Amino acid sequence: MxxxxxxxxxxxxxxxxxxxxxxxxxxxxxxxxxxxxxxxxxxxxxxxxxxxxxxxxxxxxxxxxxxxxxxxxxxxxxxxxxxxxxxxxxxxxxxxxxxxxxxxxxxxxxxxxxxxxxxxxxxxxxxxxxxxxxxxxxxxxxxxxxxxxxxxxxxxxxxxxxxxxxxxxxxxxxxxxxxxxxxxxxxxxxxxxxxxxxxxxxxxxxxxxxxxxxxxxxxxxxxxxxxxxxISKGYQNEVLRVTDGGTNTVTTTIYDVVRGIHGWPKAYNGRGVVNRTYLDAVHGMSEQENVERYKETVDQGDAGWGPEGRMTTYAGTGIGLIKVxxxxxxxxxxxxxxxxxxxxxxxxxxxx
Ligand SMILES: Cc1cc2nc3c(=O)[nH]c(=O)nc-3n(C[C@H](O)[C@H](O)[C@H](O)COP(=O)(O)O)c2cc1C
The missing domain is CATH 3.20.20.70 (Aldolase class I)
Known part of the structure; x- marks a missing residue:
């Protein structure tokens, strides 16, 4: 071949x-x-x-x-x-x-x-x-x-x-x-x-x-x-920072919820870096409150990303292999x- x-x-x-x-x-x-x-x-x-x-x-x-x-x-x-x-x-x-x-x-x-x-x-x-x-x-x-x-x-x-x-x-x-x-x-x-x-x-x-x-x-x-x-600098910096994608990324629908994206077929979810939005959802925060917190973060620009951030970093488990x-x-x-x-x-x- x-x-x-x-x-x-x-x-x-x-x-x-x-x-x-x-x-x-x-x-x-x-x-x-x-x-x-x-x-x-x-x-x-x-x-x-x-x-x-x-x-x-x-x-x-x-x-x-x-x-x-x-x-x-x-x-x-x-x-x-x-x-x-x-x-x-x-x-x-x-x-x-x-x-x-x-x-x-x-x-x-x-x-x-x-x-x-x-x-x-x-x-x-x-x-x-x-x-x-x-x-x-x-x-x-x-x-x-x-x-x-x-x-x-x-x-x-x-x-x-x-x-x-x-x-x-x-x-x-x-x-x-x-x-x-x-x-x-x-x-x-x-x-x-x-x-x-x-x-x-x-x-x-x-x-x-x-x-x-x-x-x-x-x-x-x-x-x-x-x-x-x-891509925003904040997002791209996360791609370079995050390692060990098997634990530091997750599949979830909460990122669509906070971003206000509706209509994905039920069988789908999205893989992204674990952040505050996700952790709060897991610990029981209501979707409504999570959406409100997300909206506040949008105004922070690049500072909205990072381990304590709420901006979504959709990425795959291979993220840890990307350095530059x-x-x-x-x-x-x-x-x-x-x-x-x-x-x-x-x-x-x-x-x-
Ligand atoms: C940020 C991001 C956005 C994506 N958007 C789309 C899209 O609009 N349409 C699509 O068919 N796939 C989309 N995908 C999935 C890709 O087509 C592809 O399946 C995936 O990136 C391959 O896995 P990898 O990210 O580990 O390379 C997206 C993936 C990422 C990471």
């Missing part, structure tokens, strides 16, 4: 290295980051989130930035993707925004029900004449098989339980989720490439994911420490290089 089997569909991605994708992170991974990742031979996703009203403007800015960096269109489309949180977004608004600036792929996540994605995929394939590929992020073997059979995406993103931000409350880590999914797809004679997401931060994680059967990897939390991330803020292109090149070194070292252990 080729080192990057998706190169043929996404010709700007490095052919001889693992495919590194920057996952969409709402309001954080916008045009500059997405274009930079793709310009480095990775695949950057701009986050559309659930409120698509700013998407046209965000895409126009991405196109302008690509132009300023001499990043060319491929097959008539921008070499980036757009991620949607389908539970709260509308396919007509998506198409309206994408029409002016078509992209190489869309990434679907968290629909109210999986069958909603059939129409999304059909609509986007039709308007783009197949130029915009369909990626779907799911969290269980059963979801993967259902989506593969109904929506028939071009790529499945398997999101393991170490992931930052939102995900299914009930799912496995990549170590088991990936091989079981790959086997289940093969047993059904389904040939859809799988990208691994959740807890992958450096070349070691990438090497592991590829060994487990992934064709590439998507990193979210690591790109919170990218120079191009649209780097340009996004450097992150892509560094993790790719590391992965190749790790894979070469491991192969040398057991020469044929």
């Amino acid at each position: 080729a080192p990057n089997s998706l190169h043929k569909d996404y010709p700007w991605t490095s052919p001889n290295a693992p495919l590194v994708v920057s996952a969409p992170m709402m309001k954080i991974t916008m045009g500059r980051l997405a274009v930079t990742v793709s310009a480095a031979g990775g695949f950057g996703f701009l986050a559309g989130g659930f409120d698509l009203s700013p998407l046209s403007k965000d895409l126009a800015e991405a196109a302008e930035y690509a132009n300023s960096q001499n990043v060319p269109l491929h097959n008539g489309v921008l070499p980036i993707g757009v991620g949607f949180q389908n539970w709260g977004s509308d396919v007509r608004m998506a198409v309206e925004a994408l029409q002016n600036h078509p992209v190489a792929a869309v990434w679907f996540f968290a629909p109210k029900q999986l069958s909603d994605l059939i129409d999304w995929a059909k609509t986007i394939r039709a308007f783009s004449e197949g130029k915009t590929k369909i990626w779907v992020q799911v969290g269980t073997v059963a979801e993967a098989i259902e989506v593969a059979k109904t929506t028939k995406p071009d790529v499945l993103v398997m999101q393991g339980s170490d992931s930052g931000g939102h995900g299914l409350a009930q799912r496995a880590g990549l170590l088991t989720l990936l091989p079981e999914t790959v086997d289940a797809l093969a047993a059904e004679d389904i040939d859809i490439p799988v990208i691994a997401a959740g807890g992958i931060v450096d070349g070691r994680g990438i090497a592991a994911a590829l060994t487990l059967g992934a064709q590439g990897v998507a990193l979210g939390t690591r790109f919170l420490a990218a120079q191009e991330a649209v 803020v780097m340009p996004a292109g450097e992150i892509v090149r560094q993790v790719r290089r590391e992965a190749i070194e790790v894979l070469q070292r491991s192969t040398a252990l057991y020469p044929k």
Whole structure:
């Protein structure tokens, strides 16, 4: 198999290295980051989130930035993707925004029900004449098989339980989720490439994911420490400070509650750094009071983060591996290089 089997569909991605994708992170991974990742031979996703009203403007800015960096269109489309949180977004608004600036792929996540994605995929394939590929992020073997059979995406993103931000409350880590999914797809004679997401931060994680059967990897939390991330200093400092993500991050819905975000499907929660909001909720503070305290903290700006803070730091368990803020292109090149070194070292252990 080729080192990057998706190169043929996404010709700007490095052919001889693992495919590194920057996952969409709402309001954080916008045009500059997405274009930079793709310009480095990775695949950057701009986050559309659930409120698509700013998407046209965000895409126009991405196109302008690509132009300023001499990043060319491929097959008539921008070499980036757009991620949607389908539970709260509308396919007509998506198409309206994408029409002016078509992209190489869309990434679907968290629909109210999986069958909603059939129409999304059909609509986007039709308007783009197949130029915009369909990626779907799911969290269980059963979801993967259902989506593969109904929506028939071009790529499945398997999101393991170490992931930052939102995900299914009930799912496995990549170590088991990936091989079981790959086997289940093969047993059904389904040939859809799988990208691994959740807890992958450096070349070691990438090497592991590829060994487990992934064709590439998507990193979210690591790109919170990218120079191009649209993120407050307080948030980014937390990403650098926090270690031991298994205990210092938790999955919960309290962060949506205090931020006033309603509508996530019941099966989802979000992984973020333990802070005062969470600890107070655990110790019995009412949601109403927690919301009030949160609102007071918002005015404090960057000082609202930190161990005693209340501002949300959505991040995955890999947070402890992140020590420095780097340009996004450097992150892509560094993790790719590391992965190749790790894979070469491991192969040398057991020469044929
Ligand atoms: C701050 C943050 C925001 C996120 N927002 C989105 C989003 O808008 N849409 C989406 O599909 N996934 C979102 N995710 C999840 C990512 O797609 C991906 O599954 C996850 O980041 C992978 O795990 P990692 O963070 O350990 O790399 C978000 C993750 C984080 C950390």
